Amino acid sequence: MPDRFIFTDEAGCFTFNKGQNVSRYFILCTVLMDDYEIAADLLALRRQLAWDGFELGDGFHASEDKQAVRDRVYETILKRPFSVQATIMEKSKAQPQTRTDKPRFYQYGYFYHFKHGVTKFLGADSEVLVTTASLGTRKERLAFENAVGDVMRQTKKSKAWKADFMPSASDPCLQVADYCAWAVMKKWERGDLRSYDLIRDRITYEYDLLSAGAHHYY
Template structure:
């Protein structure tokens, strides 16, 4: 919020909230400068959709459930304390029906992988949570590295990435 207010005073061209895909490079530079000055870690599960078998991509909730499962089983497990409360916050997507399907997917994955003492899934618009905006920037940097071999922003957060796994790296067949 401090950065946003500073940029407003500087008459920077701002959108409603920080979003790496649409922000100008000058804004992205300032956001990355701000977030790397803080303590955080990033865990990423890479899913190249065209390599996913047809039954995995029948709909968005099913596709993402695979990612949630492997991410929570391998990427996040060492950060979760099974004796404490866990709040899983993710950006809200689509219709109420889709949101319910995503909540069910997260719930099922949590039951299968961690069984923390108490947990809750919280879906909210990205603009409502600055941490989701930071997650968007980190995901964008990782995506640019993987899809475009553009590692400029990736290099800025590389030392914060504690887990980065290509779920279908072994696959060579593209289903579409």
């Protein structure tokens, strides 16, 4: 069994133009844990909320949950230790060759996210399971695995690692990543710090990858 667990999610849309309901940023988020006991806490919370009469979806999903549910989720997850890493990409600054398709953009973003944001928190003897919310195609999954694999080989920060893909609704730990990604996105897109402030002290890495870019492509 691995001794470190990484759960990943994204926030923002994969649309490169300006328009209504189009996000300015695309955010990659990871949550690093030493165990997955938080999953049992969230399952217990779900049962309690169902008993209390709350309307619930297939799993906790920050953008869809009512504020009363979000409050309870944050209260629950913050009782357990975990750290958060976030890479922010202002999409209009992304050079066209980095966004020719979705897999290319994933590989570009995740490579730098893991290289600078994640591996520094892994020991050389760590065995790591990286679980990500299901990506849409086999090509997207391969791009993710290639990006993480390249970083692990270059940094030699992990003894062994494996990638797993599953729907967010099937793993409560992925729902933690969803809630953290949403909180970071609310800060960057709208300047809304309500949820961000709750996880602020858990964030060990938050970086605007394209901040040096001066040119906007749209």
